[in-house]
Each structure stands twice: as C-alpha cells, then as structure tokens.
Amino acid sequence: MTITKKQTGSTLELALAGRLDTMTAPELEAALSKDMGGADSLILDFSKLDYISSAGLRVLLSAHKAMLGKNGMKVVHVNDIVQEVFEVTGFSDILTIE
Amino acid sequence: MPEKSVREMGGWELFHYSLKTKVFRATLMGALVLGLVAMAVGLSSYTMSMIDRYIGESFGLAKSTAVIAERWISEDVIAHMVMDIYNGLTPEERAQTGTPEYRERFAHVMNEKAFKYLKAILKDMLETGDVDDIYFGIFDRERQALVYICDPDESEKTGFWPGEWETVEKTEIERFYSWDGKGKLYDISNMPPYGWMCTSGVPLRDEEGGITGFILADVTLTNVAHGMRRFVLVYVLALLATIILVGWLMVRRMKRMLVQPINAIADTAKKYVEDRRRGITATDHFSRLSIRTGDEVENLSLVMAEMERDLTDYEEYLTQVTAEKERIETELDLARRIQADMLPSVFPPFPDRSDVDIYASMTPAKEVGGDFYDFFLIDEDHLGLTIADISGKGIPAALFMMTCKTLVQNNATAGFGPSEVLSAVNRQICQNNREQMFVTMWFGILDLQTGRLVAANAGHEFPALKKPGQRFEIYKDKHCFVLGGMDNTVYKEYEMQLEPGTKLFVYTDGVPEATDKRDQAFGTERMLAALNEPCQDDKCQAVLERVQLAIARFVGSAPQFDDITMLCVEYKGPNGEGGGSCRR
Numbered sequence: 001m002t003i004t005k006k007q008t009g010s011t012l013e014l015a016l017a018g019r020l021d022t023m024t025a026p027e028l029e030a031a032l033s034k035d036m037g038g039a040d041s042l043i044l045d046f047s048k049l050d051y052i053s054s055a056g057l058r059v060l061l062s063a064h065k066a067m068l069g070k071n072g073m074k075v076v077h078v079n080d081i082v083q084e085v086f087e088v089t090g091f092s093d094i095l096t097i098e
Numbered sequence: 099m100p101e102k103s104v105r106e107m108g109g110w111e112l113f114h115y116s117l118k119t120k121v122f123r124a125t126l127m128g129a130l131v132l133g134l135v136a137m138a139v140g141l142s143s144y145t146m147s148m149i150d151r152y153i154g155e156s157f158g159l160a161k162s163t164a165v166i167a168e169r170w171i172s173e174d175v176i177a178h179m180v181m182d183i184y185n186g187l188t189p190e191e192r193a194q195t196g197t198p199e200y201r202e203r204f205a206h207v208m209n210e211k212a213f214k215y216l217k218a219i220l221k222d223m224l225e226t227g228d229v230d231d232i233y234f235g236i237f238d239r240e241r242q243a244l245v246y247i248c249d250p251d252e253s254e255k256t257g258f259w260p261g262e263w264e265t266v267e268k269t270e271i272e273r274f275y276s277w278d279g280k281g282k283l284y285d286i287s288n289m290p291p292y293g294w295m296c297t298s299g300v301p302l303r304d305e306e307g308g309i310t311g312f313i314l315a316d317v318t319l320t321n322v323a324h325g326m327r328r329f330v331l332v333y334v335l336a337l338l339a340t341i342i343l344v345g346w347l348m349v350r351r352m353k354r355m356l357v358q359p360i361n362a363i364a365d366t367a368k369k370y371v372e373d374r375r376r377g378i379t380a381t382d383h384f385s386r387l388s389i390r391t392g393d394e395v396e397n398l399s400l401v402m403a404e405m406e407r408d409l410t411d412y413e414e415y416l417t418q419v420t421a422e423k424e425r426i427e428t429e430l431d432l433a434r435r436i437q438a439d440m441l442p443s444v445f446p447p448f449p450d451r452s453d454v455d456i457y458a459s460m461t462p463a464k465e466v467g468g469d470f471y472d473f474f475l476i477d478e479d480h481l482g483l484t485i486a487d488i489s490g491k492g493i494p495a496a497l498f499m500m501t502c503k504t505l506v507q508n509n510a511t512a513g514f515g516p517s518e519v520l521s522a523v524n525r526q527i528c529q530n531n532r533e534q535m536f537v538t539m540w541f542g543i544l545d546l547q548t549g550r551l552v553a554a555n556a557g558h559e560f561p562a563l564k565k566p567g568q569r570f571e572i573y574k575d576k577h578c579f580v581l582g583g584m585d586n587t588v589y590k591e592y593e594m595q596l597e598p599g600t601k602l603f604v605y606t607d608g609v610p611e612a613t614d615k616r617d618q619a620f621g622t623e624r625m626l627a628a629l630n631e632p633c634q635d636d637k638c639q640a641v642l643e644r645v646q647l648a649i650a651r652f653v654g655s656a657p658q659f660d661d662i663t664m665l666c667v668e669y670k671g672p673n674g675e676g677g678g679s680c681r682r
Contacts, residue, residue, distance in 0.1 A: 054489035089557030090579035
C-alpha cells in the first residue's frame with residue numbers, strides 16, 4: 001500500500017492505494033498519528049484502494065472518533081468492493097462517504 | 099580454480115595450490131622476466147663494447163703500420179708494379195687468380211727490396227697485434243675487387259700472393275675511398291668461409307695526396323660470439339641460482355608471515371566448530387591465538403577473537419530468546435486450545451431434540467484468531483445463535499472474543515431480544531475499549547416451537563437462507579454498525595418465519611475472502627455454488643463439509659490468512675417433520 005499526503009491549510013488529505021489490511025493498517029495508523037494533530041479536517045481518498053479488511057476499518061474508526069470534536073473526517077471516491085464492506089459492517093451509517 | 103576446497107585436498111594437490119607454491123612460482127616468474135630483460139641489455143652492451151674494442155685494436159694497428167710504411171718504404175713502387183701487370187691482363191687471364199700461372203706473372207715483385215721490407219713489417223705487426231691478418235692492398239673500383247699487394251700470411255689457404263684479388267662490395271670500396279680521416283674506418287661484413295669479419299683500413303697516400311693503397315687489418319668476430327656465449331652461460335647460471343635462492347627465502351618468509359598464521363587460524367576455527375558441535379559454547383580459542391605479524395593477518399585474528407566473544411554473547415542471548423519464544427509458543431498453543439474448547443464442539447449438541455439440526459466449525463489460521471460461533475438454549479424453546487468476527491488477531495483478539503461470547507450469553511439468558519442484547523454488549527464493550535477493537539456479529543434467537551427467528555446484524559456478513567425445496571440464497575438483512583465502534587449505536591432487529599426444513603447458513607469473512615495463489619478471492623458466488631451442489635446428504639454437517647471442501651480445492655497450497663468459521667442450522671418444525679430436501 002502507498003499513502004500520498006497533501007496538506008491544504010488545516011485540511012489533511014491522504015490518498016491510499018493498494019490493500020488496507022492487517023499488514024498495511026499500521027502504516028496508515030502511523031501516518032495518521034503523525035499528521036492528524038495539526039489538522040482540523042481529514043479527507044481520505046480511496047479512489048485507488050482495492051480492498052479493506054477489519055484491521056483497516058479499525059484504523060478508520062479511530063480516525064473518525066479523533067476527528068469528531070473537530071471538523072470531521074470524509075472518505076471520498078470509494079470503489080464498489082470497499083463500499084460493500086462499509087455497508088455490510090454498518091460503517092456506511094457512521095462515516096461521511098462521498 | 100580447483101574443483102574442491104583446500105580442506106579436502108591432500109599431499110601433492112595441496113602443495114600445488116598452496117600459498118607457498120604460488121608465491122614461489124610468482125617470485126620465479128617475476129625474477130625470470132626481470133633477469134631476462136637485464137640479460138638482453140647486458141648482452142647487447144657487452145657485444146657492442148667487444149666489437150668496439152676489436153675495431154679499435156685493428157684500426158690502431160692498421161694506422162701504426164701505415165705510418166711506418168709511409169715513412170720507410172716506397173710501397174707505391176710495388177703498388178705500381180703490381181697494378182701495371184694487373185691492369186694489363188685480359189678479363190680471362192684475370193679470372194685465373196689463385197692459379198700458379200697467375201701467380202707466376204707477379205712473382206718477380208716479391209723479390210723487390212721494398213716488398214720484402216713491407217712484408218717483414220706487416221709480419222711483425224701481425225705478431226704483435228691481436229688481429230687475424232694485416233696486409234697492403236688496392237681497391238679496383240672499376241671491377242669491384244680488392245687486389246692484394248703484400249700479404250704476410252703465407253698459408254696456402256688464407257694467404258694471398260701479390261696481384262691476387264677477391265670481389266668486394268661496392269659500398270665497402272666507396273666507404274674506404276670517401277673517408278674524411280675522422281673516427282675509425284672499418285667495415286663489418288659476413289664473408290664465408292671466415293664468417294663475420296671486421297676490416298679496418300688506413301689509406302696510404304703519395305706526395306700529391308692521391309691514394310696509393312690501403313693498409314687493411316682483418317679481425318674475425320667469432321671471438322665475440324664465443325664471448326657472448328660464455329657471458330650468457332655464466333649469467334643464466336648466476337640468475338637461476340639467485341632466483342631460486344630469493345624464491346626460497348621468500349617462501350620461508352611467506353611461511354612464517356602468512357601461511358603459518360593462516361593455518362593456525364584455520365586450525366583454531368576447526369577446533370572452535372568441533373567444540374560447538376560438542377555443545378561447548380564458552381570458548382576463547384581465538385583470543386589465545388597470539389599472532390604478532392603486525393599486518394592484516396594479525397588484524398584477522400583479532401577480528402576472529404572479537405567475533406568469537408560476540409558469538410558467545412549472541413548465542414546466550416539467542417538461547418534466552420528461543421526459550422522465551424518456545425514458552426510463548428506453548429502458551430499460544432494452549433490459548434488456541436482453550437479458545438477452541440470455549441466453542442461448543444460436540445455434535446449433535448441436543449441429541450434428544452428432533453426440532454433442530456445444527457453444525458458449526460472453525461478452522462483457525464496459524465495464530466489464535468478472533469472468530470467465534472456459539473449456540474445455546476435460552477430456555478426450552480429458544481435457541482440463541484451467534485457468529486462473530488473480531489477485528490485483529492492473536493491473543494488480544496482471543497481475549498476480546500471470550501468477553502464478547504460471555505456478554506452475549508449473559509444478556510441473552512437474561513431474557514433480552516437480539517437488538518437489546520447487541521445494544522447491551524456494545525455498551526459494555528465500549529466502556530473500556532482503548533484499543534478500538536470491534537466485532538462484527540450476527541445474533542439470532544430461534545423459537546423452536548413456532549419457527550420464528552428474530553435476529554440483528556452488527557456489521558456482519560449477510561446470512562444465506564434456504565427455504566424448503568429451494569436453493570440457498572443470500573438474505574440481505576438489516577445492517578447495523580459493528581459492536582465496539584460507537585457506544586450510542588442502536589441495533590435494529592428483524593423477524594422472519596422459518597418453515598420446517600428451512601436452513602440458515604452464517605459465516606465469517608474468512609469464507610468469501612479465502613484466497614488462492616493468484617490472490618483471487620473465493621467469493622460469495624462460489625460459496626453459494628458449493629452450498630447448492632447436488633448432494634446425497636442434506637444434514638447441516640454435510641453442508642459445511644461441502645463448503646469446506648470447495649474452499650480447500652479453490653485455495654490449493656496458498657496459506658490461510660484468516661479464520662474460516664461457519665454455522666448451519668436447520669429448523670425441522672416442532673415435531674421434526676422438515677428436512678430431506680436434498681437436490682439430486
């Protein structure tokens with residue numbers, strides 16, 4: 001998995017590519033814990049993300065909770081496979097998906 | 099390079115490839131090349147100086163003779179006498195040179211006083227000087243010949259009588275005539291049968307300065323060749339002796355400085371390995387090695403000593419780590435067994451009940467996983483069914499799983515419905531969930547008396563439902579958020595009526611996400627196909643085994659990453675009238 005970071009003002013945007021699973025979730029967790037402190041809102045670009053596992057969902061949930069007090073987290077460009085996972089697990093009810 | 103290592107060699111082979119031999123050979127080759135170059139230089143300078151000496155000697159002698167002859171003898175008279183006769187001959191007569199008739203024409207010249215004097219002087223000079231012959235002659239420039247006037251050599255073979263002649267190269271003649279009086283006048287040419295010969299000459303002049311003839315001195319250079327041969331012989335012998343001596347000294351030095359220390363290190367390494375094999379780890383073989391060569395070899399031995407110490411330390415550390423790892427492995431194994439024992443695994447679980455058939459299985463991936471299934475009777479008529487998947491793996495997931503399972507059972511047996519059970523479990527988990535772990539769970543309560551199923555789905559996979567006489571199909575039930583995510587989540591339940599003979603199949607994502615070598619997922623379609631395969635046996639156990647087999651065939655030898663957990667339940671009606679709906 002590769003993570004591309006873009007910071008615009010107080011908005012942090014991370015573009016993910018590849019698979020977000022048990023092996024790669026810690027990478028995202030590390031990237032988030034490093035950069036999320038200075039951001040008011042977080043955008044996760046999933047246009048190139050092929051797959052997400054429960055370990056990946058856990059990181060999303062943590063990030064979501066961390067951003068609740070601020071301007072929130074947004075997940076954008078979700079493909080069908082990942083969207084299905086979001087729907088099955090009920091994450092689609094919790095997260096802001098565009 | 100040799101095909102085997104030095105360690106496997108013996109005797110001659112070892113000698114052939116040893117450092118000693120290599121050094122010896124290299125020294126030999128180097129010294130030989132050097133020696134040969136030196137010899138070539140030496141030889142050429144020796145030859146040049148030898149030839150120079152011969153030229154000097156013969157020229158000097160010719161010059162002295164010329165001075166004496168010019169001053170004391172009227173050699174020009176004799177020369178004129180001979181040349182007059184010579185010039186008067188016809189070509190045929192001239193061609194007879196060397197014959198008695200020819201010699202007879204000039205014989206009277208030899209009686210001249212001047213001739214006798216000249217010959218005596220030449221003879222004396224020949225005896226004092228180190229030349230082969232010294233004589234008086236005139237070059238016939240027209241016919242390219244050297245006409246002898248007076249030759250002290252009286253031998254029949256090599257001596258010439260007055261008037262006799264021999265052919266000479268034109269260049270030689272011109273050289274002698276055009277001499278400007280500076281340096282030494284000589285010519286070196288190969289003249290069979292004498293071989294290489296150096297002829298030095300000094301012209302004699304009459305009062306007007308015209309050349310009357312030449313005093314010529316011959317030296318054969320065979321002596322030079324002999325000298326060269328002797329020189330080469332002595333030189334080569336001396337060279338070989340020196341090279342062998344130097345080579346031997348080099349080898350000795352090499353042996354002391356390089357071969358012996360290296361062999362000592364190698365022997366030590368061997369002992370070290372032997373000790374290791376025998377289980378002796380705390381050794382100081384290399385530290386005891388005292389190599390004091392003050393170069394890379396000493397450095398090598400020091401590095402080896404350091405390595406030995408480090409290895410000993412490292413081995414100790416490794417032993418500890420391995421022991422620790424083994425302990426953890428054992429505990430993990432135990433945890434895996436305890437976890438498996440937590441799940442109901444005796445089938446059929448309710449042997450005296452005909453209203454329900456149930457079967458479940460969990461195939462854990464390598465480590466302790468977080469999947470679980472559960473079923474339990476809440477009361478005489480109500481069966482609780484759970485399938486869940488905990489995010490993450492290992493001991494944390496296993497511990498979390500036990501908590502979840504207990505919480506579900508506790509809440510269910512307290513008489514709550516599925517939505518209340520999930521809401522309660524969610525709250526309880528969220529209270530203390532710093533690790534942000536969550537669970538996807540499907541939980542249902544089946545009324546065995548009526549076939550009414552009430553269930554709630556907390557982010558878990560859709561169940562598959564098979565109505566009597568129909569095929570298994572995905573049942574898109576109402577979905578709610580996972581457990582442990584947000585503490586205020588509301589879990590909605592749904593109801594459905596199961597006809598006797600209805601089967602329900604629930605599973606974890608390990609089933610659709612089992613992957614083969616090419617990273618392709620098993621998928622829901624293949625799962626449904628396996629569920630609906632034509633069959634002989636329609637018991638829940640057979641259904642699960644069919645899916646299990648299909649997954650195994652699909653995955654092949656690819657490793658299993660996730661737990662594969664499945665649960666199948668068939669409602670047979672209060673009196674066990676359902677079932678037996680196998681597709682053939």
